[in-house]
Amino acid sequence: MGRKQSLEANDEPKHPTKQENGVFDVAKLAKFDGTNSSQLIFIGIKDKVYDVSHMRQFYGKDAPYGCFAGKDATIALAKNSLTTEFIPKPGAKIYDLSVLDESETKALDDWAVFFDRKYEVVGTLKY
Numbered sequence: 001m002g003r004k005q006s007l008e009a010n011d012e013p014k015h016p017t018k019q020e021n022g023v024f025d026v027a028k029l030a031k032f033d034g035t036n037s038s039q040l041i042f043i044g045i046k047d048k049v050y051d052v053s054h055m056r057q058f059y060g061k062d063a064p065y066g067c068f069a070g071k072d073a074t075i076a077l078a079k080n081s082l083t084t085e086f087i088p089k090p091g092a093k094i095y096d097l098s099v100l101d102e103s104e105t106k107a108l109d110d111w112a113v114f115f116d117r118k119y120e121v122v123g124t125l126k127y
């Protein structure tokens with residue numbers, strides 16, 4: 001390996017800008033909670049998966065919104081909850097958005113717009 005090549009290898013960014021695009025179920029999403037070797041942090045909202053890795057101050061371990069790291073945050077965001085109560089576990093059935101009332105639906109839609117504007121979509125969330 002040449003000198004330039006090995007330098008490039010050492011300079012490899014911790015958070016590559018291009019992530020694997022694809023389909024995530026809750027179990028696959030859970031691997032991207034920032035604690036795995038790649039250190040990537042993904043969050044699912046409705047049918048999309050967002051890369052929030054560069055906002056570790058919000059979503060990293062012990063950060064205020066770390067509870068959403070590697071999780072489907074759909075219902076939790078709709079219900080303005082930071083507990084695990086509304087975070088689906090692997091094998092869970094897809095959330096039923098019709099259980100949300102009008103203000104929860106509005107809150108969720110606002111969050112979806114916020115994430116669409118701020119973060120890169122890296123995949124689709126499927127159950």
Ligand code: HEM
Nearest residue numbers: 052055058064065068076077078079080081082083111118
């Ligand atoms: C006392 C209650 C809360 C306070 C004072 C608070 C405060 C804040 C502040 C100041 C920011 C903006 C940080 C910045 O841009 O520098 C923020 C962002 C955010 N908050 Fe809260 N928050 C509260 C509750 C919640 C709850 C209950 C949720 C979710 C259920 C939530 C979810 C979020 C999310 C997702 C962001 C966006 C982070 C991003 O930019 O990706 N917050 N909050």
